[in-house]
Amino acid sequence: MTIVNAVLQGIFLGAFYAVLACGLSIMFGVMRIINLAHGDIAVLGAYVVFVIVQGTGMSPFVAFVVALPVMIVLGYLLQLTILERSLKSGILTPLLATFGLSIVIQNLLLIKFSPDVRSLGGEAGAVTTSSWQVTSGLSVSALGIVILVVAVLVFGALQLFLSRTRAGWMMRATADDADAAELAGIDSRGVYARATALAVAIAALGGLFLAIRSVFDPLSGPTQLIFAFEAVVIGGMGRLWGTLLGGLALGVAQTLGAQVNPEYSALSGHLLFLAVLVVRYGGLRLSFRAAR
């Protein structure tokens, strides 16, 4: 039963990772950029919600709705100032520029909010604490369900956007061939800005979930980035639903590892990630060549 419970908790954890990873996947899929500041943007979102909650006393979920436009504007700004310029330069430039941005965000947050660890679990109310005992040894938390449902909804909505709307087709077309898209009358700059805004908004959602289910501090960003990136790679880079599955797989790997020893949690995820890399990019190809 404990294994089954661990897998179940892993799925809930994985849904959280999937939300974190979603934005990263969008930016990579459309612009081929890995935003090294992605985790810090999620944490920034958490702090924006935090400030609103502190100031108004509303529920974090409601506060998020208020925070969303702020984050979207930040996303547009990010694209138009940093990312657009770095797209034109080499392959290394976006990585270097977003790495610098990551350091800036972390330390500005540190200056403004101090290194204190915070959480919004209490303010989120009953949803954080409720859970149901399905059977002895198997418990389902309300928060876990909420995050899982939201994750599926977000990915589903994204899928619909990309396959049924013209704006979505424009995004896929620009991702396929930005130059041909321009020639077909598509404003690629606008598409990139929308993609970044979308990625930042979903990252902020990830930040909200981080704040509620756990704790956060100004330096939490890199950890979220690593988990998000691992989820994307495990699921297959550039695959939307792959990112959801990758997140779930990562979550389960971590909770199963924790069963062996609580300290092995993150390490299990790292090992799964490295194993996927070896199989996908290394060993498997070699064996095909040998077989021929």
Place this chain on the structure above:
Amino acid sequence: MTLLKVEDLDCRHGLLQAVRGVSFEVAQGETVALIGANGAGKTTLLRAIAGAHKPHGGRVLLDGADVTSMPAHRRVSLGIALVPEGRRLFPSLTVEENLRVAAARRGKWTVQSVLEVFPLLQPRRHMAAANLSGGEQQAVAIGRALMSNPRLLLLDEVSLGLAPIVVDAVYRSLAGILGEDTTVVVVEQDLTRALKVASRVICMLEGRIVLESAASSLDRDRVVSAYFGLKRPA
């Protein structure tokens, strides 16, 4: 009435000069064939007119308006459409999505009318573009450009990589499109086809225009020597 005017255009790829001081005009309703060997600068010139390549110097004027610094997607809304070399469809989109995603302007060309001109695409409407044959892809690429109901249609090597029978079919469909009030500049490697379809011929060599003449008053020898740069001053 002049629709397109190119003035002293200078285009570079890094340090390499691809288009040197090119000037010409295209009148409304004309069909001009742009010929020349590989590397003569034809594709770069078309891309500069369409807005995909920023010129180093010179101007591009559409109907008198200077569009030289206008990005490509804005030129589409003004009525310039380029069918790029190598077709460049969006592989993950279906035929219909490829047509619908292009910016549309009001006019006779809609998804329906495009599919009528290229009936072989009808059953493949919801097929991913990557799975189409070369001829079908070329049809979609032309259709995609038509969706913006262009005043100036630029066709870059539509016969490239296609079997002669397929090229015949493509040109037959084009005949239904050309000769209306669309102005066309077509880049074509096949001299015979170029001379058949165009009223005027411009030949480029190493980035410069070396011959410009009405198609009817042209003989093959003149074209060949201009094309290959024979009998150049030493």
Place this chain on the structure above:
Amino acid sequence: MRVQRWTRTSKLFTGATVAIAVLLAAVPLVFDPDVVQKLTILLYLVLLAAMWNALAGYGGLLSVGQQAFIGIGAYGTVFFTGLGVSPYPAMVLAMLAAGLISVPISFIALRLRAAQFAIGMWVIAEAISIVVRLDQNLGAGTGISLIQLNQYAPNFRQAYTFWLALAFTVIFLSALFFLLRSPLGLSLQAIRDDEDAARSLGVRVASRKRLLFVLAGFGCGAAGVIIGANTLFIEPGSIFSVQWSAYMIFMVLVGGLGTFEGPILGAILLFGIQTTFTQGGPWYLVGLGATAALFALALPRGIWGTLEERLGLRLLPVGYRAVEKKGEERTA
């Protein structure tokens, strides 16, 4: 037209560099241990910058995980002294261990391109830091002291550490220097300019990159050894921190990516900033991050790279120059 390697300027400067190295050896004999400790920092910064530049500037490999080898170097010292080896020989062994470990890691890491490589290296560093953190013998999460170094009086200890740092820096800089001047160096330049074209010409891209990766493994391990010896206390959170990558990126971007002299300039700059703003703290890091990002976007060639381009300056003879002989007619 002559193809020239050594110019008068570069001959002068190479001579000066050798002289500087000799002079530096005298530092512990002249200055207080405090000053020596500070200058040791400068040395390992130069080493780190040169190694990161070897990877990114010459190999196109942007790693955000070199702290893995820094940590292995530092903890390797702990490990070997724990086995009873004398501290300074243990340090050399630790450096070798870091380099050797980089070999199997390269077989995973080098499969990846660009961003995947960058973060993949980071994940590897995290994984290694977790493994170290779990080991009680290595001090687990709280850290460990290099108590065996207490057998030396502070002056001597600081001097030995400095000389070891100097030796490491000279060795690795020289190795890089000769590497770049060799036919290998030319193929590296080709890889940097256009990897696929280079491969089609028969350049064995994979093995060249592996060479750089392993060299950087040894080099960053060496730096880690010095960092540990210089502060005496090693803690996994800080020795495996991605902050080291931040410093490396800053030094190389600001100094000049892909130039030999640039990283050295960047290291001197960072050292200057660090010693001036000893308060450190978040504002200092905001400045570093913003500067690195700005250089990436606006001045990608760094200070030295831009100077080199504008003035045609080359202080150390790493490349070739085509020189027109006086009085020769220009043809074509």
